[in-house]
Amino acid sequence: MLMQMYYAKDNFMKSYKGKSIYNGVAIGKIYFYSKGEQVVKREKVDNSDEEVKRFEKAKEQAITELNSLYDKALKEVGEVNAAIFEVHAMMLEDDDYIDSIVNMISSQKVNAEYAVAMTGDNFSKLFAEMEDEYFKARAIDIKDISERVVNCLTGKALDGNLGEEPVIVLAKDLAPSETVQMDKSKLLGFVTELGSSNSHTAILARTMNIPALIGIEALPELNGKLAILDGYSGTLIIEPEEDILEKMKKKQQEDLENRKLLMQLKGKETITLDGKKIHLYANIGSVSDVKAVLANDAAGIGLFRSEFLYLEKNTYPTEEEQFQVYRTVAEMMAGKKVIIRTLDIGADKQVDYFNLEKEENPAMGYRAIRICLDRTDIFKTQLRALYRASAYGNISIMYPMIISVDEVRQIKKIVEEVKAELMEQGIKFNEVEQGIMIETPAAVMESEALAGEVDFFSIGTNDLTQYTLAIDRQNPKLDNIYDSHHPAVLKMIQMVVENGHKEGCWVGICGELGADISLTRTFLKMGVDELSVSPSFVLALRKEIREVNISEL
Known part of the structure; x- marks a missing residue:
């Protein structure tokens, strides 16, 4: 943790540097949140x-x-x-x-x-x-x-009461339950000493659009002090000087005005100044997320993480259960594209009833398409549900963790078997666009050959960065060297775009990097056709894209 101290004429100001979880500015008093863990005594009982x-x-x-x-x-x-x-x-x-x-x-x-x-x-x-x-x-x-x-x-109750006025919560750590229980009307932002950018609490902060920092020591003596949480620079300023306070109030006001301006972009095309139309889609994990997609005016769904259907159940979801979910999403999107990724179980997404053996390196182990091609009964059940749902909307299917042309050909063979079964049973379905995730260096190097087999690529930058740099993206000790902007990663994205286009294959990005506005112009210059991001980032990206002239980049 870095700490800088600034001395003013009349007061003493401190600035603590942490890591930003969600951008934005919060100004208010610090509320030091202590779990108040009870001292549990060992007592002898008779009964x-x-x-x-x-x-x-x-x-x-x-x-x-x-x-x-x-x-x-x-x-x-x-x-x-x-x-x-x-x-x-x-x-x-x-x-x-x-x-x-x-x-x-x-x-x-x-x-x-x-x-x-x-x-x-x-x-x-x-x-x-x-x-x-x-x-x-x-x-x-x-x-x-x-x-x-x-x-x-x-008999102790946790009610999430933060007091009468809105506050910035400072804590050693926050459990998801504690975050959800807090009164959102009183929560300006939060700062924790522990946690990582991939923690449940961090994800909740981004979902709720609450400015948040991690990696700042939770000092009880800061309770009640006026503070500025600057999510853009990852800084917590205590007892700010008047000129800094005014500057950050202005920044906060600009944020509010920008949000209002972004709302005016609803209904507008996502097109560059020189006429290049970009498909701007949203990532979701469930039917209930569709309302956020529609509220933020995304042109479609670029990644539906179907594995959450499996993670939320105690046994394999049936074909009918899956069909109802896929059909509902397709109908709600009313003809807009819905790209559904087949189950990506394994690695950090474990499901007990799959009975997966413990692996030394699960991120590179038995997961995603490897499970599907090995347990074809599970795979066929999902494919049948997806093809049945295709009759009710514009569904595309995407396969994760591909490393070879041979895998794609195995998939296509199974797909043809499923289609033949449905036709024989008189079940209606539409032709479905077939695509793959590019998230391994092997897929990058084979991308020209792979493009001849599929309709589209979607680059999963989270795993691609992890595998390219040989860095576990969930290990907080490596956050300081995990660099999604690494030249090797960007060169791989460029190679995929070029090889995809050679074979008439459109190319998108569905990883976290797609929402990184500092790279939007770089991606447009590369020729990326589609960006799929969390719903809350859609309008900000649309604004950026509409201000770009690719020919001048």
């Missing part, structure tokens, strides 16, 4: 059966609370972001977790609070020491659910 019943009752209350949180989050941040609370409720039903608590109460004759707290600490430590980043992240979830059960046992 362990009664204590087990107390635990069971508290567990059920915690699950009820989590279900309420899910409903609240569903309205505020959409189905994908709300899913974490379903996961927490499922974790509370885990046999190993419950058995550990019950066994401790019964064998050691201790109070339920102590058994829950100790089990939470033990499991959390176990997960934290694992090498896999996905399991490391679960350590925080275990702590969160255990603290919730302890609070239920002691």
